[in-house]
Amino acid sequence: MTTTTQPGIRPANATGKITYTPVDGRLLDVEDLHVEFHTDDGIAKAINGVSFTLDQGESLAILGESGSGKSVTAQAIMGILDMPPAKIPHGAVKYCGVDLLTMPDDRRRWVRGAEIAMIFQDALSSLNPVFPVGWQIAEMFRQHRGMNKSDAQAQAVRLMERVAIPAAKERVKAYPHQFSGGMRQRIMIAMAIALDPAVLIADEPTTALDVTVQAQIMSLLQELQQERQMGLILITHDLGVVADVADRSVVMYAGRLVETANVYDLYRNPAHPYTRGLLESIPRLDQKGQTLAAIGGLPPNLLRIPPGCAFNPRCRMAKDVCRVDLPALREVASGRHSACHFAEEVIDA
Amino acid sequence: MGKYIIRRLLQMIPVIIGTTFLIFYMVFALPGDPTAGKCGERPCPAAYVAKYRAEHNLDDPMPIRYAKYVAKTATGDLGTNRYGVKVTEDLKKRYVVTGKLALMAVAVEVVIGIAAGILSGIRKGRFIDNLVLVSTLFVISIPVFVIGALCQYFLGVKWGLFPVTVSAKPTLYELFMPAFVLGSLSIAYVARLTRTNLVENLRADYVRTAIAKGLSRKRAVGLHALRNSMIPVITFVGFDFGGLLGGAIVTERIFNIQGIGGYIFRSIYNRDGVAVVGAVTALVIVYLLVNLLVDLLYGVLDPRISHD
């Protein structure tokens, strides 16, 4: 067997599997990603040129309203989109310098779960109801590592202990419905970190949980990320959730990035009218009883995204140019990007 | 679990008593002389009639007769048929045949029905899916005796693949075509049930998780989705098996099979009350036991169901 050396890839090891090593700490390069859904009504352009990077030990928040394309982006990175109806007409998702989108599926499969893992919003429906939780965790070791049953089971117990499930040894044979919501999400997390992935994508991991449990799950994720130097992608529409955890954030609207910034700058001083609207719609304790200053109107129909800036029908600052010219994502301050013709005015406001 | 089984067994008692009393009453309250036609062309001698009436408690009032019957049944004695053969002996012989036939029908249902259902489920909307949908609709809408006659003509007479009728102690090979005919309707249901459940489960979040775990598509579909899809299918097949153990009058007649269905039919026809009541009693008990087993199996298949 001949193995070619590609950037970021070490030759196959004894098991014939490739090991990936990041160059200069860079884990992911998402480059000009496009995703469309071919439906009976036409082509829904869900992702329209998204680019971002993720480094080792970094946590990136992806923010945006419902339908802005956060999950579709994550699913495209994982390679779990149903194709059809989904199609990726353009773009690249590079992991350690290797494009996953052009990789044959039998090779990409070994990246999934082992190198890039994902947890979902609803842990109850995301776990298989008929298999014990320990079995589902152990399956990672059995399938990816060819480990025998009892060793894999021991690993499952170890992971359940790591995510702080009480009496893990006794509960390893229990079924998902026998756990509380928070415990189930912990099991999802245990399964996701089982093989020490370099990247962990969490798609609204706490949306389905009680507020107190939300904080516990977030701090568990943060702890695991720091302990393992994972790259963490945290998807949410709740800006409050990510404030403490994320280093950097990107804001999505109609399948595009409209702003990127570190979380502190984004909060203090948004550079895009849409981000500002999102921030204003967070309920604050000091404004109790006041109606939310939510953004008026609805996100655009992805079958017919308006020309120019996709946000213009809802934007209070829109001018004629916004209805014609698509604003590019450009640097508006050091380390900050915004896709608004009038970004400087927004920042200064 | 143990408690559950005991509770279910206790619940069976009133059901068994109720059903057997009904059948007992209907059979023995029918007008007509039970000894009529027993002695050829002539009426039976008075001594014989007296002995027969005493043996069957015919002069007692109905509830007493029924109570005596239950007491006897409880000892495992179902009486003798009009030819003087023990009904339990008859049933034993018949149940071997019916049981074999039912098992084979269920095997055919499982193998063909599930395979067709899986193929059409994973190729939803494609040619094979439409083929399965149309052919199952076809099978569901034509009566069993037509399917039986068609099979006999083509598989038996024209192509000579299988014998047209079966012998008294049928071999598995002889029973294949009858089992196929008997199971045909259920094959169609199983195929559709499998398809519907598989299509639904393929969309489930946990299948997406399985793919995200890096499992092969084969494993995600063939193990994760299929395992869930099989819960209602296996349950259906279990209940169907219980029903098939009650015999299949039409199919048995088409293929001349000496099973339970034919036995009851013949006993009713011959006005052989003891045999009818005995056979129906056995049938009810077997059906209830199979149902209990299927319920227990359901709990095993679906851990969300608890039998506490």
Ligand SMILES: Nc1ncnc2c1ncn2[C@@H]1O[C@H](COP(=O)(O)OP(=O)(O)OP(=O)(O)O)[C@@H](O)[C@H]1O
């Ligand atoms: N299978 C699909 N077929 C057609 N359209 C789809 C499909 N999956 C997603 N979409 C569309 O893609 C768009 C982006 O969806 P996505 O799930 O990424 O939104 P999101 O940002 O994750 O929102 P939410 O906060 O609701 O999870 C939506 O408008 C959705 O309708």
Ligand code: SF4
């Ligand atoms: S480009 Fe125009 S419409 Fe778009 S956000 Fe900026 S001001 Fe509003």
Ligand SMILES: [Mg+2]
């Ligand atoms: Mg989403």
